[in-house]
Amino acid sequence: MSSENGQQGGGGGDGAPPEQLALLRETVRQAKAPRAKPRTWRGAALAERLPVARVLVDKGVLHLDRHFDYAVPAELDADAQPGVRVRVRFGAGRGRVREGRREGGGLIDGFLVERLAQSDYAGPLAALAQVVSPEPVLGPELLGLARAVADRYAGSLADVLQLAVPPRSARAEQRPSPAPLPPPQAPQPGSWWRYEHGGAFLDALASGGAPRAAWNALPGPEWSEELARAVAATLASGRGALVVVPDGRAAARVDGALTALLGEGRHALLTADAGPEKRYREWLAVRRGSVRAVVGTRAAMFAPVRDLGLVAVWDDGDDSHSEQHAPQPHARDVLLLRAAQDGCGFLMGGWSCTVEGAQLVESGWARPLVAGREQVRRAVPLVRTVGDQDLARDEAARAARLPSLAWQAVREGLRHGPVLVQVPRRGYVPRMACAACRAPARCRHCSGPLEARDSGSLWCGWCGREENAWHCPECGAFKLRAQVVGARRTAEELGRAFPAVPVRTSGREQVLDTVPGTPALVVSTPGAEPVAEGGYAAALLLDGWAMVGRPDLRAGEDALRRWIAAASLVRPQGDGGTVVVVAEPTLRPVQALVRWDPVGHAVRELAERAELGFPPVSRMAAVAGTGEALAAFLGSLELPREAEVLGPVPLPVTPAGRTRRPGAPPPGERWERALIRVPPGKGAALAAALKTAQAARMAARGGAAASRGDGASGAVWVRVDPPDIG
Template sequence: MRVAQVLVDSGLVHLDRPFEYLVPEELDEAAQPGVRVKARFAGRDLAGYVVERSDVAEHTGRLAPIRTVVSSEQVLTPQVLELARRVSRHQAGTVMDVLRLAIPPRHARAEKALPVEPPALADGESDEPAADQQVEGEDPPSPVPAPEVWAGYRAGAAWWSRVAAGESPRAAWLAGPSRPAASDWPRALAEAARAALLSGRGSVVVVPDQRDVARVDAALTEVLGRDQHVRLTADQGPQARYTAWLKVLRGHVRVVVGTRAAAYAPVRNLGLVAWWDDGDDLHEEPRAPYAHVREVLMTRADVEDSALLVGGLAMSTDVAALVDAGRVHLVGGSTSRREAPRVLVAGEGVDEERDGPGARAHIPSSAHRAASAALQQGPVLLQVPRRGYLPAMSCATCRAPARCPECRGPLALPAPDQAPRCGWCGKSPRGFECPHCDGTRLRAGIIGARRTAEEIGRSFPGTRVITSGAGEVHEEVGSQPAIVVSTPGAEPVAEGGYAAVLLLDAWASLDRPDLRAAEEAVRRWVLAAGLARPWSDGGVVVLCGAPSHVTIPAVEALVRWDPQWFAARELAERAELSLPPTTWTAEVVADRRRVEPIEHAVRAAAPDAQLLGPLPVTGSQDKRRLVVTAPFGDGPLVAAALKDVRAGESARKAADLTSVKVGHLTVG
């Protein structure tokens, strides 16, 4: 008897396991482990993957046959299957949830157009590079010297050399700012991929967005040569994306760079997993099972025994926790102040006495002077926390936030020639009357990027003003004098670096109701400031709008250029309060009638677990939000209990299943 175990994409949590099917004789050769098939399930033909073959069935009854083999391509590798199983267990999800993200939809034309064997193998050559192989009786080959970009970091050359020698060291890399292209972070990532190739292994590099992919792609082409790597991103068409993915699966290339989904790329003989800017929320998967790139790649490094590298100009508390636990070792982190730009805080020192009210303006006098001087040397960057024109307004009399009379949403001004509009319901009230003081006039509460571009344009007539943000993101600007107004994450790279960087409305970044508000503020500031020229070349950064009545660690970290110190301090404070990432955490959103069974299930699985809430969910009368925290040792038990809850709901055909997001607690 020919039997296949098939993972069927049923979408049902309680059926998250393989099912046995009979393999018809005509499909025996094609229905191999890893191929896509169609199988009859609950009266429908559903897609699935063969995960195992055997000659004996465990089921004693009659087996249904596999209907068809969609393709003989073995798209589900054993390594990716094991990775999917581990990630789904950790995230209280299902294996098929992970595989939908890991394996792109089939494109038949791409399968036929791409040669099955790599070009080198077509000529009878070996799949493994022979440069590092030692012939018996000969002296071992001399080690390849570490590239200059890694030799400039503390412990960087040692880490690179160990990867090139075939070892699997794990590092948290704190990159230096204000680097020229030949030694900037994209070049360092490309050299890390080359180290893995020197040992006969492949690598996966994950970055937050398309602009970062383009920069690393160019660096990989320069270091490895053309056609030695592929890109995997969501903006590729179905055929282009599947072709690139097949090149990896079939062994045509061994290096992949891309965004979130590239973390699952089926690289042969994987030797390195790397990701950049751990704190960027683009690394968080918005679809079930909501796994962060960090969780996926760290699990993958365990599954395939590969080297690991997490890099960034700033350090997230999650990475700081890994360093503190000894799971990764620090590389870099000793940036000289002359290599970083000079950082000034507007309103400090003699600014208040010299400039009066101008020291606390939206663009303070000290920032205006710095921009005026810098424009003689090159471009100037202004980072504005909010997009739009006036994204928030307030009463001109009492300064209370202006609210919509219909839904109590915030009022905003989309453009100077339009009426104020509610940010929730979209309606424009006919008039405004403050419920606190009966005032009828509005003033700007928060100034957005468009309004800032207008103001700065009037201050520097004749200077080109470039805006970069949602809908129009610029990748690069030249070295000529210009003013660039950008929202966080959309800052273009300037040729030769910016002569000055102005970080506006620091209070808006620090005052968000978010557990990670200060951490995110440091990350945004450091990423923008890292685009400036070094202090030795006259680069200056001015932080505007920071509160001056109290010492703020986030501001101190920027001035000292010490994001590692800030991350360690933040982690210590979280540990005192048992907040993530020092504890296992999950956010659960469920129907209000299911909260009590969930609480019982969690307490039965882990008596030491704590439950916070439930709290109402904005926009829903029946939904409740519950936060579960537990010691890390109890995390797998709580995850299993929450999955059992979801499986029970699925078996009862509940209309809306409970949502579980492990490790995604952000709102305070």
């Protein structure tokens, strides 16, 4: 190892852009010398065959996002195989070379990527310090996927592998995995007959095909069994399957459906609730090929399923699918990369439909998997609306925030079973909208959302321009409205209104999985709705304006998804099921709910976003930091010619003691944010430019804080495809 090899490292690697190697210039010069083939290290013999180990060190910093070469001592030759965990000496500062190694520097974990006969690095190589375990956990398929994810999200390979490979448990490695079971018989279609081409989709999977579909599931509990049958059909072809769901409750339902359909031992359940040792044991069974099917939450998107035949994601619009740790990938996009990389089938399912799903169908990459309208009408509840004018005339609504229609629906529903009441979470802050027609107020320059400042003026939340003469392009009105609705009192109000009826709550403090089918009021926040035995008799969706009016590009799409998720737990109209939504009936998401047409809503949203240049038609990145640091970072970017920078705009100051969200400023510090937008086909160039600039910045600053935005002075936070750009 050269004494001038910058701050870190054991030797040369894959190479990187010159601007990232400001601290490694001497290494680059020495790499032009004849290649070295190490034979000894500190007098100890090295491996005779392939004595060089190429190692990916566990340093999630972009300017070190490459491989480093180390010598393989003969004593580690047998265990030092590609894919194993190793420990290497990685210097924390400049040092002198003595007997083939750098003095100083601590031990750091890493993965052995490959063995080579020679190194591109001309200087002396440090040796592997330890093989942590002879268990190969990083195969070439997983490594390739991790690299693709890192490149897409402008992140480091080491950070992605921290998400992809669970922490080691020695006891789990010592336990042998069971022998793989033979493929099962192809399942019967079951309730897939309800969908046009549903049986053909299963047949294609069972015959070894790779169909790709966007599935709009009918309401009711059958979705988990339908997913299980898709997995069983894939297993019948001798291939593996992977299903990613948003939370542990959904994973448990698919787990139960698979067990009932196929029996024990044919699939693994990967969730955080299982605990580190059990989860690692299940993960090892998948990697070793003992189990060919996986059901799990977000982290399972990287599960190393052998001979992958199907990847499926349920409810891809749920924000739980978006990873909070760097580089913050989304499960849907990771599974899309896997489908392209492995040439396997793809299934995106949910009761609703996201704009991304509509885009996949419009592009022809996936086919729609939907039920006919007659089948939809038989499966869905009756949906009724209560608008602002109705509330203004309604004495009951003014007294208790429940209109007369809602009272009637509750009373009638309680005669036959439980009634669900969905209320928005605290913290929903709606954006500005036209007071007459409720159309969102947008900036004339970039179409971003308009926000009201303390001074009373209007500003764009994207580009920061002030708007002094706004008028509604839909109806011509000049008045705006905003409304913040609290939901804490709902359970108390209902308890007073119906004193003889038990009231159950499900939310942040306690999330219920199921409730009995007996009469009761169940008050829940979106996403926490428990399943009722036999289905709910009725449902109330309160304070719809607070959900539709949030300052978020996806506000309408997300409101419809949450409404449909709650309404899907209600009995069909033929069995008396009724849903009352308290929201303006003319709003597009409300109309889509009444017609039960989430696909049509997604298609219209996609067309509107294409016209305005919004994601997913365009690609976006968010960059945040102090004003000085952000300006310097934007000035160093070599963006594609078509890129458009919106902003910067100030971000709200994080109050002391409050949990800090990714991309938010540290408490008390003032940050600004800019959005960078590129047209279709330029997303890879945008990610590469961001990664290059961030790597150069980190090399100059010498720390991970420069990329992760962890509060260090001058930190810059970068996120590609941010879920919230409101």
